[in-house]
Amino acid sequence: MTYIAKPKVTHPSLPHNALGLTRRAYEGALSTLCAGCGHDSITAAIVEACWRLSLEPQNLVKLSGIGCSSKTTAYFVSGAHGFNAVHGRMPSIATGANAANRRLSYIGVSGDGDTLSIGLGQFCHAIRRNLDMLYIIENNGVYGLTKGQFSASADIGSRAKKGETNRQPPIDPVLLALDLGAPFVARSFSGDKRQLVPLIEAGLQHRGFALIDVLSPCVTFNDHEGSTKSYAYTREHYEPAVLADFVPREQPISVDYPAGEAREIALHDGSRILLRKIGADYDPTNRAAASAAVRAREASGEYLTGLIYVDATGRHPEFHQVNATPEEPLNSLPMEQLSPGSLGLRKILARYR
Amino acid sequence: MTYIAKPKVTHPSLPHNALGLTRRAYEGALSTLCAGCGHDSITAAIVEACWRLSLEPQNLVKLSGIGCSSKTTAYFVSGAHGFNAVHGRMPSIATGANAANRRLSYIGVSGDGDTLSIGLGQFCHAIRRNLDMLYIIENNGVYGLTKGQFSASADIGSRAKKGETNRQPPIDPVLLALDLGAPFVARSFSGDKRQLVPLIEAGLQHRGFALIDVLSPCVTFNDHEGSTKSYAYTREHYEPAVLADFVPREQPISVDYPAGEAREIALHDGSRILLRKIGADYDPTNRAAASAAVRAREASGEYLTGLIYVDATGRHPEFHQVNATPEEPLNSLPMEQLSPGSLGLRKILARYR
Amino acid sequence: MTSANRVNDFTIKIATVNGTGSASANTLLMKSIFRSGVPVMGKNFFPSNIQGLPTWYEIRVSRDGHVARSGTVELMVALNPETYARDVRELAPGGYLLYDSTWPRPVLLSRADITAIGVPLAKLCNENFTGVRTRILMKNICYAGALAALLNLEVDRIRELLGETYGRKPQLLESNMRAITLGYEYTRAHFPCPLPLSVEPMDRTAGNIIIDGNTAAALGCVFAGATVAAWYPITPSTSLMDAFKSFCERLRVDPDTGVKRYAFIQAEDELAAIGMVLGAAWNGARAFTATSGPGISLMNEFLGLAYYAEVPAVVFDIQRVGPSTGMPTRTQQGDLLSCAYASHGDTRHVCLYPADPGECFQMAREAFDLAERLQTPVLVVSDLDIGMNDWMVREFHWDDAYRPDRGKMMTPEQIESLQKFHRYLDVDGDGIPWRTLPGVHPKSAYFTRGSGHNQFGGYTEDAAEYQQVLDRLMTKWQTAKQRVPCALLDGEGGEIGIVSIGSGDSAVREALVVLRAQGVTIDYLRVRAFPFGEEVQRFLAEHRLVFVAEQNRDAQLRSLLTLETPVEKAKLRSLLHYSGLPVSSRFIVEGVLAEVPGLAGAGCGSRGRSAAEEVAVTCARDAPPPGKATTPA
Amino acid sequence: MTSANRVNDFTIKIATVNGTGSASANTLLMKSIFRSGVPVMGKNFFPSNIQGLPTWYEIRVSRDGHVARSGTVELMVALNPETYARDVRELAPGGYLLYDSTWPRPVLLSRADITAIGVPLAKLCNENFTGVRTRILMKNICYAGALAALLNLEVDRIRELLGETYGRKPQLLESNMRAITLGYEYTRAHFPCPLPLSVEPMDRTAGNIIIDGNTAAALGCVFAGATVAAWYPITPSTSLMDAFKSFCERLRVDPDTGVKRYAFIQAEDELAAIGMVLGAAWNGARAFTATSGPGISLMNEFLGLAYYAEVPAVVFDIQRVGPSTGMPTRTQQGDLLSCAYASHGDTRHVCLYPADPGECFQMAREAFDLAERLQTPVLVVSDLDIGMNDWMVREFHWDDAYRPDRGKMMTPEQIESLQKFHRYLDVDGDGIPWRTLPGVHPKSAYFTRGSGHNQFGGYTEDAAEYQQVLDRLMTKWQTAKQRVPCALLDGEGGEIGIVSIGSGDSAVREALVVLRAQGVTIDYLRVRAFPFGEEVQRFLAEHRLVFVAEQNRDAQLRSLLTLETPVEKAKLRSLLHYSGLPVSSRFIVEGVLAEVPGLAGAGCGSRGRSAAEEVAVTCARDAPPPGKATTPA
């Protein structure tokens, strides 16, 4: 049962979405992050994407772990339930929540520490289960909240604020996700709203696990010279592979693309992703090629960004399809459908006599 | 300080290795596994490899988690210390042990459940740290000890004994290891001693993290028709990519290979791996190509086996090199080198006054 | 063995090797005794491997309905050469030894006080069957035939049972029956049958079933409406989850569409399993997991989150021997403390302690209701003995009027009528706040977190706001005391009491009968939940000396009693059993008498009921909430 | 505030916003008071974020050497508009308020009982400095200048301190000094200086240092010869590891080769961190980790393994507010129970409880010795208050004769002389077996496992063999009681006692002085280790009424005392403080008087020493083993 919330009274000239809500309706509590933190830009992009999608706030569930990044679920869509789990264990909470009610939209926000160190196992297994959720990593190469230790996504040669140089190879969540069968894998940059917002829209609407690894500089601990996750370095070395546009259901494609340049991917709800290739021979529907392209760029210190891989063929059944659960959420099945009753009990017990 | 053990008195005609030991000296307690279990063959291969390498038993450390596979460390080299850790956490024990004494050889034995489910995070991070150890996964696609549940390495479409079909994609430790920077990645089959023994020898002598994923059928719970980890299926679908021979230090290459067919890889201690390509254009020193080849085979339900990737250039510094620890084991540094003494203390405390 | 009448009153122990099919023979024997109307119990002592190691099965036949281990063995079936010597040693003086006389067994000679019965099982089977595997399997059915002869079991009943098992496989039925007959005929031909210890039909099993606790608990979860089950395999909890899955496959799959009205998730580990349960329960599904000690240790962090953020969850801990990996196939009550206080900080959890499969069934249902009522994890602390052994218990009943108690979960209408919803406000004064589900109403959103929060659900680092929530949690804890199942009392007015918990119950009850026969009368209280209700306090206060019988080294129940009631702990005397095997009645009897040597004959009066009788006392708390029903005990 | 003489006896509290550089001003103030010879303490109450939230710093100036919080604030420096109102409210009557008069502050008018001192800090800095960041930073130095004027601090000493900090950056030194002078001059010009509460040089700080407990513990690890440090970042343990690393970088890196005589491993989580410590310690290195509550929860499984398989390990738990994530930057003693009994099964751990940085230094060393002597994990249970605040303590000393006590670790010669090495045999009757290291001798191999094992180290599922090992572990536990640091006693012969632990010590000691002044004399015992020695038992036995002062909701120390000593728990009265701020002496005084109203003036005699005096009593157990030395307390 859902109710449409009355839009908060705001300036009448603010644009309204299909639900009649302004962007304000998708905001959350005031951020307590450092001024300039990349994470705040991602929060803004999420607000924008949810507004554009005309999501009913109460149909969104926000999940996170622990870290500066994980705090941000409190800073958008205050009309949505939020669950700030323990460090690194958001994916299991998401799995259970999703199992209980498949009708809602699930967005998980995590950090590189939360996902790639303590949470690596749960992250990989959520992908393997193809959980229907959007998983955003706010990737800054450090542990922000605990004050600047290298994370597992720090690049070889990256220098910490105190001078130390990282000599261990980074764990790239994009490569992992490709290996583990994720059907939607993207990378973006907190500073590029133009690229990020449609990715979030598409990720939310896509059925199955959608990963967006967002480079999100930490201005306090990892934005100095020598850091490969700084604004400067990221801006310089990020290379969009494909531009994605999100086209909601029943909306015509508004821009004209030269023939052959754009490619449409239909999502299960009728909305579409419009892909425009940038690199000449990049094919975002070929998993092995995507993996090779990411690897090749990485070797030269560059970040391939955009919608790196997408599979909307449904070849990879998502969690509920695998489990053959009913369309109706498990949390609201009536007792009659669950308990065999006293008669049933007697039958069952017959063989224990 | 090491002592050479007197060889157990055995039949005088048994062959002796360079230390004067027979294979018996490398055996362990009696196996309690099911008759025919693949794991027992791997145990035998380890015994053989250690004997051939003339390892001093007390210089070997055996590590494992929990599972039928993890029990096997008790079944070889009884003269070596063993540490049977808790489920899935062997890599951290190995990391600490290795940190304390870099002079010993470390062999870890684990199962697919132990490594890819509960232990996935530790496994990945041990690789990332490039710990100098040989890590063997005895991979049977199921949880043997807990009686036959699918593990995370079960293939899509594989049928369990009770009839259920797995619909989740497998986690391939070989792909992961390639992504995470492991310098030595191999796959083999418990039934192919010819292939397996030299891989174990090479893995033990190689500096840095060496992974051997060994397909090891579980005769009790996963050896029926429909199982893709059965003896029958494995025999039929495994495809050696490269044959590896291990050539100890100072020993000439005994077999003649046609020119151009064999390739020598020198290890840091002077021993060598001799590689013979089987597939036409397979290059086991190209990480991306290796990854692509594994993936391609997997798509057609086949297991690429042999030494899939090796890097002996030392480009990837191992744990102690990264940490710049001394050649002398940390566990035996004298106090004078560790504690600054009372004078040192007074100096240190000056700035707290 | 005393020469007294042992008809329907003895213990058989069968020593074999695991993976050789003896399990079906043992079940057959037990069931055929049960169907003769004679109370019986079966306990399986199996190794932590898959095949080839020693395994034992103990069958207690008890006309008086005692289901604990007696502590002695009157008939040993010693079929494992590896353990032969110790098996012979374990037999009570005057007892009977059945062995495979295909091979000579010189150890036999070491005891003149027992009667050896040699049946050439291997020889018989080798002559009558072909194939190695078949011969091994049939040998292990053949001894059932020999026992049938010795104990005077009805062959027809055995045939009936085999028919139920192999009904659709007539070949198997035939070969099994042939093996039975081989053993039966040979034994009758060569030995005086039946033995003085034998089975005579009675009518004391009507209305009972034979079932293990894990199956019963799984059934309880099905009936309680659990829809999300997440777990990681671990002995001895696995069979609970297996049973849940197979009940669901039978009962909850749409035959036309294949749609499954449950989600069964094999998690990657226990941390993930409990996380999934929390996520699902937070989102309104009845969700549970089952595990054992190592899993509880791994769930500590999440259990603390659930306590503090007030998320319901049901966790079955099927205890096994610790510490650490311990002995995975042996039983213990070693997790009492770690379940009660799992996690750092000021954390405490509601626990239920079933004593047998009947309570497993009932408490599974209660656990879900309590978890939602109290909005906190509820741990059902069972053990391997209850969970995996064969218990004779009263048949379960179900009230069709039962509806899940979702506790204080707001309806859309209730939310609509609010100005603003506040998650952690103590509106009703019982310490239990109201909650809402996602997706239900635009005004219902709140933020769940394990970090400091105030009563409105907002983040806080303010001392007073933090303390207010922590104090309310203690109010809720007080409320919990009145909601959990009460302890069961048997006997009153005596000076001496005994307290036990869980699977120790049957041994204590039998021991009390034995002691009473010696003139020692002791009142008995079995705790069934944590926190303890005031009836526990009262019992401890009213007795001068209280034994605490439990199965661990560190007196964990005694510790909980000491900490959580006002009892002077000096009057608590521990009876600790921690060998890994279920405690026997003999252990309790001897423990009591050793502690209070002058006790026997002193006649410490108490108006107690027979301990073997059904304990019928239930306290007011057991009454179902209006409109809800519960299973009769 | 009474008008009594508050010279060298008052508390300053400074309210600012984090990330704005006030930390250096606060240190400056505290150190300059310390260098005047006046005892001082500094406590930092900071938020769990990086920048922009309220933060406070409390400086206690105490001529009598009390280092606890007093419970009142006499001088408030209220620079954060967000918390301005409550900061003003918190000031004691008669107190002084320093505020930034650049902007009007009408709230001021609400209190007539305080003196407001407005200094236009922002204005002064805006006029004298350029750049937003510089102006903010300088404003937060400027107030130190104002306080210097009000409190009569010597400007030269401030210059000297700034010189030590910025010696190599003359520009920074100059600008800081300029900001100080601006505040100083303005204040002297506009207000009567000094205030009645001011600082007068004394000579009571000689031989002391100002240091935090985490730094001290790290130093202890360096001196104890720890070579493997593995951890996962978590507040408030991080600074311990940071300090260890930076000490090692200074002291243990070969200047020529860059070789590092330590391994510092940032693990992927706490499960891995403790695993690495166990692996390293098993392999003969001194290894440790530091964590906080959530980490302890995650380490449960491995701690159980270490207990049962008898692997040494040192774990620092720097407690913060729980349950769950709780308040990461607030202090609590909430992990006492979970540390003592971490893990399922019958598991128990040796714990040490430092009360200040001096003990952190000393107990770090003791922890390594004990862990190896006892072959078990030793948890050093500190807290955020000790670990991260600035404590005045006696300067540490080190005996160069100290050599690590490796306990019963066999030398190759010893192994050589053995027939066969057995890992878990109780050769010496103290419950502690001998161990060997890998790679040392061909005869030394053994197999370490958390599954059932017998005294020879072999795998077992045998009841008797299992129990034998479990019982020996209890013998070892008894031995541990005689090896751990003993509790410290102050006063004796009275009827009433008080027990405290860890960081509560200073508050209790001050409270006892205050109470004595009111005619109430109470004996004092501070426990310093678990298991408790017999001196703890004796203290509890000898007093009619015993207060137990601790910082958690659930009376965890009282629980441990109740469980692990024979005390009648009815005589234990809890004084529980769990706001997240360090307990004040006032809380103790009021708690004692509230509990026993008739106490004051009743003169319960005791021949106790002044609680503020150095407690010099050490028991025999503190004597170093022959050839080893310890740090004087």
Ligand SMILES: Cc1ncc(C[n+]2csc(CCOP(=O)(O)OP(=O)(O)O)c2C)c(N)n1
């Ligand atoms: C079990 C546990 N261990 C450690 C911590 C401390 N901790 C909080 S956040 C964090 C790392 C956060 O890093 P990341 O996920 O990258 O987030 P960021 O702050 O960089 O956005 C750590 C280690 C914790 N809260 N819980």
Ligand SMILES: Cc1ncc(C[n+]2csc(CCOP(=O)(O)OP(=O)(O)O)c2C)c(N)n1
């Ligand atoms: C914490 C914990 N959870 C669960 C278990 C139970 N357990 C023992 S072995 C095992 C799985 C073993 O599978 P795998 O590693 O593949 O080994 P295999 O037996 O197949 O060789 C499990 C789940 C355990 N011992 N500890």
Ligand code: SF4
């Ligand atoms: S510390 Fe870094 S990640 Fe955290 S809020 Fe500040 S800028 Fe963002």
Ligand code: SF4
């Ligand atoms: S169960 Fe499977 S894996 Fe385990 S011992 Fe038997 S065959 Fe091997």
Ligand SMILES: [Mg+2]
């Ligand atoms: Mg980060």
Ligand SMILES: [Mg+2]
């Ligand atoms: Mg396996």
